[in-house]
Amino acid sequence: MTNTIHTTAVTTKKDWTSDQEVRWCPGCGDYSILTAMQLLMPETGVRREDTVFVSGIGCAARFPYYMNTYGLHTIHGRSPAIATGLAMARRDLHVWVVGGDGDMLSIGGNHLIHALRRNVDLTILLFNNQIYGLTKGQYSPTSEVGKVTKSTPLGSLDTPFNPISVALGAEASFVARTHDMDRAHMQEVFRRAHNHRGAAIVEVYQNCNVFNDGAFAALTKKDARADMLIPLEHGKPVRFGANQERGVVLDDGVARVVSVADVGVDALHVHDETAADLSVAFALSRLADDRSSPTPIGVYCAVDRLEYAGAVDAQIATAQADRGPGNLAELFTSLPTWEVN
Amino acid sequence: MIDTKEFLPDVREVERIIVRFAGDSGDGMQLTGDRFTSASALFGNDLATLPEFPAEIRAPAGTLAGVSAFQVHISDHDITTPGDAPNVLVTMNPAAMMAELPRLESGGTVIANSDAFNQRNLAKAGYQTNPLEDGSLDGYTLISAPMTDLTTQVCKDLGVKPRDAQRSKNFFALGLVSWLFSRPTYPTLQWIREKFAGKDAIIAANEAAFKAGHAFGETAELSASRLAVRPARFDPGTYTNINGNTALSWGLIAASQKADIPIFLGSYPITPASDILHELAKHKNFGVRTLQAEDEIAAIGAALGASYGGHLGVTTTSGPGLALKGETLGLAVSLELPLVVIDIQRGGPSTGLPTKTEAADLLMAHYGRHGEAPLPIVAANSPSDCFAAAFEAVRIAVRYRTPVILLSDGYLANGTEPWRLPQIADLPNISADFATSPNALNEDGEEVFWPYMRNNDLARPWAVPGTAGLMHRIGGIEKEDGTGNISYDPENHQRMVTIRDARIKKIADSYPPTTIEGDLDADLLVVSWGSTWGAITSAVGRMRRSGQKVARVHLTNIYPLPNDLGGILRGYQRVVVPEMNLGQLSKILRAEYLVDARPISKVEGQPFTAAELHHNLLEMNR
Numbered sequence: 001m002t003n004t005i006h007t008t009a010v011t012t013k014k015d016w017t018s019d020q021e022v023r024w025c026p027g028c029g030d031y032s033i034l035t036a037m038q039l040l041m042p043e044t045g046v047r048r049e050d051t052v053f054v055s056g057i058g059c060a061a062r063f064p065y066y067m068n069t070y071g072l073h074t075i076h077g078r079s080p081a082i083a084t085g086l087a088m089a090r091r092d093l094h095v096w097v098v099g100g101d102g103d104m105l106s107i108g109g110n111h112l113i114h115a116l117r118r119n120v121d122l123t124i125l126l127f128n129n130q131i132y133g134l135t136k137g138q139y140s141p142t143s144e145v146g147k148v149t150k151s152t153p154l155g156s157l158d159t160p161f162n163p164i165s166v167a168l169g170a171e172a173s174f175v176a177r178t179h180d181m182d183r184a185h186m187q188e189v190f191r192r193a194h195n196h197r198g199a200a201i202v203e204v205y206q207n208c209n210v211f212n213d214g215a216f217a218a219l220t221k222k223d224a225r226a227d228m229l230i231p232l233e234h235g236k237p238v239r240f241g242a243n244q245e246r247g248v249v250l251d252d253g254v255a256r257v258v259s260v261a262d263v264g265v266d267a268l269h270v271h272d273e274t275a276a277d278l279s280v281a282f283a284l285s286r287l288a289d290d291r292s293s294p295t296p297i298g299v300y301c302a303v304d305r306l307e308y309a310g311a312v313d314a315q316i317a318t319a320q321a322d323r324g325p326g327n328l329a330e331l332f333t334s335l336p337t338w339e340v341n
Numbered sequence: 342m343i344d345t346k347e348f349l350p351d352v353r354e355v356e357r358i359i360v361r362f363a364g365d366s367g368d369g370m371q372l373t374g375d376r377f378t379s380a381s382a383l384f385g386n387d388l389a390t391l392p393e394f395p396a397e398i399r400a401p402a403g404t405l406a407g408v409s410a411f412q413v414h415i416s417d418h419d420i421t422t423p424g425d426a427p428n429v430l431v432t433m434n435p436a437a438m439m440a441e442l443p444r445l446e447s448g449g450t451v452i453a454n455s456d457a458f459n460q461r462n463l464a465k466a467g468y469q470t471n472p473l474e475d476g477s478l479d480g481y482t483l484i485s486a487p488m489t490d491l492t493t494q495v496c497k498d499l500g501v502k503p504r505d506a507q508r509s510k511n512f513f514a515l516g517l518v519s520w521l522f523s524r525p526t527y528p529t530l531q532w533i534r535e536k537f538a539g540k541d542a543i544i545a546a547n548e549a550a551f552k553a554g555h556a557f558g559e560t561a562e563l564s565a566s567r568l569a570v571r572p573a574r575f576d577p578g579t580y581t582n583i584n585g586n587t588a589l590s591w592g593l594i595a596a597s598q599k600a601d602i603p604i605f606l607g608s609y610p611i612t613p614a615s616d617i618l619h620e621l622a623k624h625k626n627f628g629v630r631t632l633q634a635e636d637e638i639a640a641i642g643a644a645l646g647a648s649y650g651g652h653l654g655v656t657t658t659s660g661p662g663l664a665l666k667g668e669t670l671g672l673a674v675s676l677e678l679p680l681v682v683i684d685i686q687r688g689g690p691s692t693g694l695p696t697k698t699e700a701a702d703l704l705m706a707h708y709g710r711h712g713e714a715p716l717p718i719v720a721a722n723s724p725s726d727c728f729a730a731a732f733e734a735v736r737i738a739v740r741y742r743t744p745v746i747l748l749s750d751g752y753l754a755n756g757t758e759p760w761r762l763p764q765i766a767d768l769p770n771i772s773a774d775f776a777t778s779p780n781a782l783n784e785d786g787e788e789v790f791w792p793y794m795r796n797n798d799l800a801r802p803w804a805v806p807g808t809a810g811l812m813h814r815i816g817g818i819e820k821e822d823g824t825g826n827i828s829y830d831p832e833n834h835q836r837m838v839t840i841r842d843a844r845i846k847k848i849a850d851s852y853p854p855t856t857i858e859g860d861l862d863a864d865l866l867v868v869s870w871g872s873t874w875g876a877i878t879s880a881v882g883r884m885r886r887s888g889q890k891v892a893r894v895h896l897t898n899i900y901p902l903p904n905d906l907g908g909i910l911r912g913y914q915r916v917v918v919p920e921m922n923l924g925q926l927s928k929i930l931r932a933e934y935l936v937d938a939r940p941i942s943k944v945e946g947q948p949f950t951a952a953e954l955h956h957n958l959l960e961m962n963r
Binding site for chain 1: 575579581591603649
């Protein structure tokens with residue numbers, strides 16, 4: 001129970017794979033996310049016993065059972081809160097939080113935003129499939145307006161959340177987006193999130209092939225990606241297209257897709273993921289408001305900000321330096337006392 | 342201890358006095374009562390206090406809704422309640438007089454700030470005429486003093502603005518009452534200097550007002566009213582005057598030190614529990630981590646997460662918050678992790694009477710969860726007993742790997758009494774006993790770790806992340822007995838439900854034998870829990886002194902109930918259960934033991950008085 005961080009382990013994918021049978025539907029996007037994680041972990045050099053996956057309820061929340069680490073499958077929506085306590089108690093651990101769009105943005109929305117603003121050292125993966133899977137197909141807080149589901153036979157009326165905008169609004173210090181069709185991209189974004197000190201959130205566009213098949217296909221299928229996904233790379237102009245012919249400019253604070261030929265390369269927005277002012281990242285998050293427009297992926301922001309659990313420990317260290325370690329006899333006599341002989 | 346030389350020839354000695362300070366919320370009555378109590382504690386009296394204040398921070402000035410009161414009972418012998426009818430009532434305005442006079446004993450003493458009894462305030466309080474002048478107080482001893490005016494006058498020469506000077510009038514009242522009851526003055530003067538250090542004008546004004554009040558008593562020929570209460574006989578030791586929430590916080594800290602695991606408190610502010618968060622937040626040098634969470638659910642969630650990581654997870658709340666924590670309690674029952682959940686009960690349902698006391702959450706603590714989700718319940722019986730109750734809750738949580746609900750209430754939380762400091766070496770040890778090695782063999786004969794293997798207590802191992810070789814995955818889904826793997830098997834679920842029930846019941850094996858106090862051969866047995874302890878102790882004492890036979894049992898462990906309780910209950914013709922609810926423990930006793938346990942109920946937002954219980958018990962003993 002020391003707070004020493006160990007980074008010495010040499011492991012393989014197999015070491016990170018638990019003996020439990022994976023029970024997601026065949027063809028579920030969760031499989032490729034799991035594989036990306038199991039491939040990434042040996043590369044990080046961390047020890048399995050120092051790694052904890054915490055989840056809530058939903059299909060995504062079964063994730064911890066399949067990782068050969070410590071795992072805690074909790075209750076609907078509460079995983080960011082439960083993980084906050086664990087991460088505050090045990091800074092030596094690598095605490096991951098895994099959940100879906102219903103878990104994290106509906107029933108657990110409050111816990112998510114507060115974990116982000118506190119900047120507890122958590123790595124949060126939000127599997128966004130824009131549907132409730134485990135309860136068999138109701139619309140979710142990220143479903144598009146008009147979505148016809150069992151609970152919305154005439155189409156949903158709710159305006160969806162944009163998870164990246166929500167996270168930025170909640171003062172998140174690391175916000176990224178990836179998708180389940182590109183293992184290398186997932187692995188790289190997960191690595192970045194894992195290395196971030198503070199609360200990191202990664203939205204993963206994830207296909208639910210049973211209840212919402214192809215929700216992101218227009219963006220993520222192989223032949224569409226070049227034109228539909230806008231890679232965010234730190235220090236580089238934001239551009240995309242098979243021939244890098246399109247780009248993004250900031251027009252009075254509003255992000256807009258332009259033709260590079262029309263504006264020139266120098267006019268393109270140069271991505272700065274370290275910008276402390278999150279308003280540019282927010283503008284980028286508003287670029288696409290549906291699933292058929294070019295959408296930025298990668299790291300929106302990675303800002304260095306006071307990490308909560310470390311700050312709590314620092315207060316404890318200061319208190320102990322100032323007053324000495326706790327002494328019960330001193331505590332008991334800290335109010336006025338009198339002696340009876 | 343202060344020597345008793347201060348006793349003067351013209352002072353009449355009495356065994357005990359009950360003083361009630363009442364005024365507007367802004368009049369500083371809680372502080373005044375608290376100072377009077379401290380001086381009495383240092384003097385060596387036994388005492389018990391009952392602060393009562395409105396839910397509003399500043400209700401409209403001068404109204405009945407804004408009346409704030411503080412009752413203190415000081416005695417030369419062991420007492421267990423803040424007293425029945427006050428002997429002395431201090432009223433700082435007409436609203437306080439209107440609201441509080443009915444409590445005063447007949448012929449008691451009323452002290453009033455006559456300056457506040459003007460036309461406007463009298464009307465606000467609903468008086469047609471001034472009670473200080475219309476003869477309506479003829480049956481009482483009235484001491485009327487222009488406190489505001491006299492305070493302003495003595496402050497004039499000190500350069501204190503009249504408006505600020507008026508705010509010191511509560512110290513005038515305190516000075517007068519201190520004189521009247523022969524309290525030593527130096528603890529109050531010293532306190533004023535320490536409390537307001539650096540604010541010389543305020544120190545000067547408060548000191549001047551206090552001394553003026555004291556002098557007023559001397560010069561106004563009030564000697565006939567002057568009383569003294571000798572120090573009480575206490576067992577040898579070091580004492581401090583402590584309220585329930587502080588004692589509870591210290592009990593948690595002491596238990597965490599003994600168990601050598603740090604406290605993690607997840608809490609959301611709620612009256613009357615918030616002071617535990619405040620107190621624990623002060624003691625970070627004990628390694629205490631406090632999280633003021635975004636809501637009640639996050640508060641218990643974070644505490645449970647910390648427990649999973651090997652800390653002592655604690656969450657504090659009151660009734661509405663406990664309701665919100667219910668789902669996570671179910672998870673904690675399923676995960677079988679230590680967790681201490683503290684409910685400082687208040688008047689309910691809903692917002693109810695947030696600053697008033699009640700003990701109506703027992704059935705929620707007992708049954709208020711989904712599924713078969715038993716967990717142990719511990720209840721504190723007096724302000725200082727909150728220390729021992731917290732220690733007991735931690736002992737059970739850690740040894741038996743279970744969430745524990747610890748019940749206190751608003752009366753215990755804010756009430757104070759002298760507490761003899763425990764010898765630290767005498768506090769029992771608690772062993773966290775973390776798992777360090779595999780505990781089973783798999784089919785291939787390899788050593789593995791099964792999270793739901795059990796020891797003789799039927800407790801499972803506490804294997805915290807970071808421990809090599811013990812990696813496991815658990816959650817709220819039903820687990821296979823032993824391996825902890827997900828299991829939907831019907832027979833396994835039956836077995837796990839039965840084990841969870843049996844393992845909690847087994848905790849009763851660790852209790853000491855139940856103590857029966859009073860007359861073992863009585864017909865009447867009084868059974869109780871929680872803060873009714875003091876009033877029942879006093880009422881039972883009165884009955885026995887008057888020659889009536891009565892036995893009583895007070896329960897600290899409400900679930901599981903003690904193994905010997907059924908036999909005890911069946912040994913008496915009549916069993917009565919006084920409770921600050923409509924009969925929740927009596928319902929449980931009837932269900933568990935098929936005995937005719939009769940409730941005595943009070944849900945007025947105030948604790949039982951010994952007098953009313955005495956009366957009720959006499960009725961029952963006919």
